[in-house]
Amino acid sequence: MALRDQLRVMVVDDMSTSRGLITNALDSYGIRNVASAADGPSALQKLAAYPVHLVISDYNMPGMDGLQLLHALRSNGPTRGVGFLLITGRADREIIDMGKRLGMNNFLKKPFDPAGLRGAIEAIVGKL
């Protein structure tokens, strides 16, 4: 069974357009076990019921940004080890360094194409 059939992903973005783009791209490489959330707190809540292998999150979101979500994931037993891919419009050193310290697995700068996203995911979980 291919990795893509088993991989479970949570997409977190406040813009439904971005969620749609990401899930659409995931779908195109055969990743079908995808949940999504519009903000960090609801993502954490959903993860309690629907554990995933990889969280793909936007950086700039109201309330809780992507890195704060990452911090919450890493501070919480069951989600400590979940894969985390940060999608950000601005790849500032500050953001990336903070991500590094928090244990971000990879990041992807916007705008990206489906191939770019695939590459960023494969760098974390291996060949899909």
Place this chain on the structure above:
Amino acid sequence: MSDPMAEIRASFFIECEELLESLQDGLQLMDDGDTDPETINIVFRAVHSIKGGAGAFGLDDLVRFAHRFETAMDEVRAGRFHPDGEAIRLFFACADILGDLVRAARDDDQVDDGITGPVLEKLDKLVGIEEEEEEDLDFTPATLSLDFGDGGGLPDLPDLPDLSALPDAAPSVEGLPSLDLPADLPALTAEPLAETTTKGFTVHFKPENALYASGNEPLYLFRALRDLGDISVTCHCGDLPNLDQLDPDTGHLSWDVTVHTEESEQSVREVFEFVDGLCVLEIKPITGAAAMIAPALAPTPAVEKAVETAAPEAAPIAPPQKPAAAIEVVSAPAPTPPAPVAKLPVASPVNSDDDTLDEAPKDEKSGSSAPVKATGTPTQPRATVRVDLERIDRLVNLVGELVINQAMLSQSVTEAGLPPNSPVSTGLEEFLQLTRDIQESVMMIRAQPIKSLFQRMGRIVRESSASVGKEVRLYTDGENTEVDKTVIERLADPLTHMIRNAVDHGLESPEKRLESGKSREGHVTLTAQHRSGRIVIEVSDDGAGINRERVKQKAIEKELIPADAQLSDSDIDNLLFLPGFSTAAEISNLSGRGVGMDVVKSSIQALGGRISITSQEGKGTTFSISLPLTLAVLDGMVVRVADETLVVPLNAILETLTLTDNDLKALGPETHVVQIRGGFVPLLDLGAELGYRQPQDSYVGGIVLLIGQEDGNRAALAVDAIEDQRQVVIKGLEGSYGRVPGIAAATILGDGQIALILDPTDLVGQASGRTRIRQPQQALVG
């Protein structure tokens, strides 16, 4: 729309409109002096999100502009730049252009560089930043090793990757902004998956009074439980006091529910998510053996009820009102996830209806052996559906037909001679009520807040004030007033013209304002409100008011009125609406581009509306537009005049009365007035005004409808008989006959007869007022 990308692209543009709206709101707050970082953040994020989405669709022009705007907003956000009024005006201009670019991208159009260029230049000059260089970032992705076990059965949680492999992963990070996590964030546990092997749960459920007070209903909770599997419900009514001691505001019942299900405890808990803290809730898993025994342990059959019967019985006892003040609140012993969204139907959390577009279909398609069920909490409070407007209009038409059909049915029932309390009549009464409800709901689908229109006017004010060198601030009120979508669209042009007029002609120049002791900055106020079944929109300015002397002079010069005309102030004001009238001595580059107030008036009239002016010298001018709530149906009074049936809109009628000799006073050779409670109101004979007949010999004993107008004027309309009061469907006449004075439209009555719907204001405005036949000798004199 089968192409998913095309669909996402379409939804992006809709989302952009929302973002542009919050951008405008945010800038408005900043303009009002709000320096809350979150406000600035909202503005920044709106621009940022538009840029992000635009990038994904390769909308380069949009990205380029949004990027510069975003960079500027980032300077503000970082506190490196403190915007003053001028800067915020520039940001407004940027937001306007951003909106143009979004719409141009949507319609495959272009925005002239001549518009964007100067604004960008100003932006860079103002904020003074240079394009930052892309930093070269070194980052090595950290891989995860995933172990899926044997691949059969349910996916377990992956073996957690060795955290030591990650660079310094840990909660103890310096410099991280402190997390403002909600204190009641759910504990993230792996339990749900592990528990899927249990056979079910016993649920003890005792509602607090607050549960009932917040509109929850145990029945629905049990129904939601039933969706998870077989249930048996036991109701404990041992706490019920005697009837004479019963406090109807207190609940006395508790329930034990046994659920046989393969679902996780989490799913069971989610059923009670919305009553968390409002009840005592204990959920215990039952083992295989216990599951078998549980039903047998249930108490006596007398108390045991099926779900359908237990809860309805409980419902009447359930207190509908607030509980008494001193009620001990017992929180649920087991913490359940808090409900982030409060207003969803209680039964829905089980059927995860959120994000259906994104995930649900994919779960269905999933061919893997893992039956994944998304049981998340709904996160989006407002799920929306996009519907073709044509479909709604079809619905509106059908409802119109339904109203006619219902009227015909009522008529047949009356003709059949059935008594008013017969079952058929009662049923018909309910049918009538339902028809009204359906009609209102359909209208609600078409209704939108007028806010979008008001925001567009904000831009008109900014641009027009800049081009005539005035300082103008727009105030809006009632922007959440809901108005029919078609009305909003068709109001845009007349309102634009009126706003430009207010800025151009209404307000004085800053110097003149200061001279007359006013603030340098002129004010234009735009308000919307519902008033007695109509929508009233007002555009007012605090300018100099209408220069009546000049208006009259102009009208005489243009031969619109005779040179010796005696006109009241309001008559002069109304000259502005005459075709071919333009007040500005020289036509400025703003208003007066061939479109006059007469065009505004006719477009308002085309919507079934009216426009009026009030003006006070030195204080300002107010234009008031009054529009019907709906364009399809109205409540009318069916009257009979000279053997013709007519409909008078109910909202125009203040009262109806029968005239006595004392009420009637003759005034002049041809007219009467009616004395009503000390005031005098002109008497109009509807039959004579419409040319059906000559004025009557006497109106004593006649019926009159007292008509009230927006401007406060009243008139008494004499009719022969009042026949009915009912809802009528408006069928326009203008398509076939043009505008008929005094007539708004036509309708079809219950018996299939066609009746004209009056426009009382227009009728009164054009009335001859003849209610007496001139005597011959008077005719000779006159």
